[in-house]
Amino acid sequence: MHVVLVLDHAHVNGGQAKVALDSAVGLRRRGYRVTVFAAVGPVDPRLAESGVRVVCLGQDDIASTTNKLAFAAQAIWNGRAAKRLAAELAHCDPRDTLVHVHAFAKALSPSIGTAIRRSGLSCLYTMHEFFLVCPNGGFYEYPAGRICHRAPMSAACLGTNCDARSYPRKLLRVVRHLGLEHVAGLPGLFRHVITISALQERVIAPLLPGRTVFHRVDNPVSVERQPLEREGRRDILFVGRLSTEKGAPIFAEAARRAGIRPVFVGDGPAAAELKARYPEAVMLGWKNGDEVQALMRRARALVFPSIWYEGQPLTIYEALACGCPVIVSDACAGREAIEDGENGFWFRSGDAGALAAHLTRLGDDALAARMAERAYERYWSAPLSVDVHLDRLDQVYGLVMRDARSASRPAGRPGLHGTAAAGPSS
Template identity: 40%
Template sequence: MTKVARLDEAAGHKAVWPGSALQKVVIVHDFANAQLGAGATRSALDTALALRQRGVEVEFFAAAGEPDAELLEAGVRVTTLGQADIRRNRSRAKAALQGFWNGDAAQALEAVMRACDLDRTIFHVHTWSKALSPSILPLLTRSGVHSVFHLHEYFAACPNGGFFDYGSLSICERTPLGASCLTRQCDSRSGKVKAWRVARHTVMRRLAHYPDRAKAFVLLSKTQRKALEPYLPGDARMVEMRNPIAVSKEPRQPRDAQARYLFVGRISKEKGLGVLVEGFADSQEALLVLGDGPDLEWLKAQLPRAEFRGWQTKQEVQAAMRSARALVFPSLWYEGMPMVVLEALACGTPVISSQASSAKEVLVEGATGLLFDHTATGALARARDILADDAMAETMSEKAYAAYWAQPCDMGRYADATLALYEDMLNGGETRQ
């Protein structure tokens, strides 16, 4: 059943400044609530909030979750179907059908579209793979609809969404749907799930004609663009844009000699948990872990003397960052552009990152952080030892803080870049970056 929530002040709101072609933005995302998703959900919500700060009329369309309080307080109209996402659906059969083709989502989105002036509306699509399904894609890519697809992951090209082989815990370089892809069990759960993902990917490409008919994409990093561009339509707009992070500029805290190292994020194997365990085997007490995920109990068993605080609010995460020795980011896969790394730099916290992910694009080796080879035994421990030097930790903290705030990824800059893209799309421009 569709639920619609909004503040009275948002009703009938006509956004836009004189001369703008833009009237309204519809954010399309699997989840309507921050607690149901990770970085992509935070980005989707922040997009809505950044636009509302500029006076734009915004509607948020989602399949799962109750309307987020932040959206309602900002005057965003929220339409949610009240469905479970496919991982939380108790019926595996219903979850499989929903993820394959969610007819209710397509019907509800079509109703939203009928109420819009399509000539002056932008549909900003964040994710669809967790609840909405490929069913919405034909609507969003048809002629006369202005849609931009924000690529937080790799589902536009890769059936499992990550260009990552969970069996070998390594980046996958196979051709999607090629013979070696079809015969490899690379899924994080089972061969049956991999087969289902391949079937859904085939439907996405052949029935929904995605990404072939899409006309605009937001990519988060050069790393992501390099991996995805061969599989995206050559005539589409492609804009590289980092997601905004909501962090206040507070005075930098000096690095305390007793401060712990910090791991923040989804606790699953592709995030480099094995590397984390090996790197802190002899100093577990020096590690603080914030987050949740399918491998939480495994990690607790491997590092019983580390401290685990579970899921935290962004304010609690940033408070921990401000006093941490360094953020440890041992991810094994490309990532898009990890927001947690940008948050750490904004808090004056050096980052120790693997060379695998796009985090390397925002770190200055030896200045704002350290990069290590995650395939080399002892590499994380050696990087940690460098930051054990108090003077080095303090110098890196100062440089990390200065580098971020010299060019912050704040909501204002993000809103400017996003609105410029929208206007270009509505006016028929040919943005390429």
């Protein structure tokens, strides 16, 4: 089977690309023929080493461009990407090729939809975020600092400045979304959609065609199992981008109320203000994966106070794998990994007082130790390994291909065993 993975970046620059490229390497090792089609380099060297074919256009994203106007046009409709992808897909055999789209919003643009549709190949979309249905990709009002419940592209949506930078930038996103819906037709193109949390499916299901088939595929977590550390667990950690939507200021305020020292691993736009307002906070900056996991193994808890939906926050699962309980906002998808009072706590989103109360409770050494044991045991009873992820992809790919063959078979024609072919389920 030939899988064409479509994404913005050919290197790991975040969670989306990591999942896509890790799966590319894993699928190749399992005998799949794999092509990675991406806009932005450099190319992850693991791809060539494992035999993955790579088509990288060498284009810019918003971080690397020197011409913002030209990039705005590319982000709305990347004609070069559409043309090159169409040429690639024209050589693919529809009997054994599946196009799996992971990301388009940072460089490729919705134009890829025209190439996929014209190819007639089976296709699948992983909903890492919400760009398929929401112009700003997050159902979040950045200026107001709250989740947005407006219908995408409604009058209320169009009149609201939800962009992190400016309203004119929001209007550019609206233009792009018009192309996504009415030119590329992406929501109708992808009959099969992978989701990474139950919350995500609940949010998007009413906004996609009724014929859409949803498949749950958890993202893989890269943590090596080590014995649980039981002694000296004191620090309360925040790991991630220091920003309002991630809830970093809420954690700082809650820690002060609870009389503890907050430890931040990461950086971001809220860092300077946090340093000035909460001088007691420890700012460690960004750390690599091994360093973060070492900190988690010695921490009393991880706080994940995000005030937007999230997709499937892998930081939470990494913490649990390290035996680190998690206190999580009840508004985000991360709550699905936590059984309140067992391997962590839920707290009311945005409520520093409620978070502070849980921080105070974890001052009880016996409670903290019990939660660490539960976190570790529950995660390793069903770990989200790369192999588990690939096994699930195998299943979903088979379902998608069988569905395509069933749809192309003339009505009334019997299946291979003389009965009508069954549709997929997941």
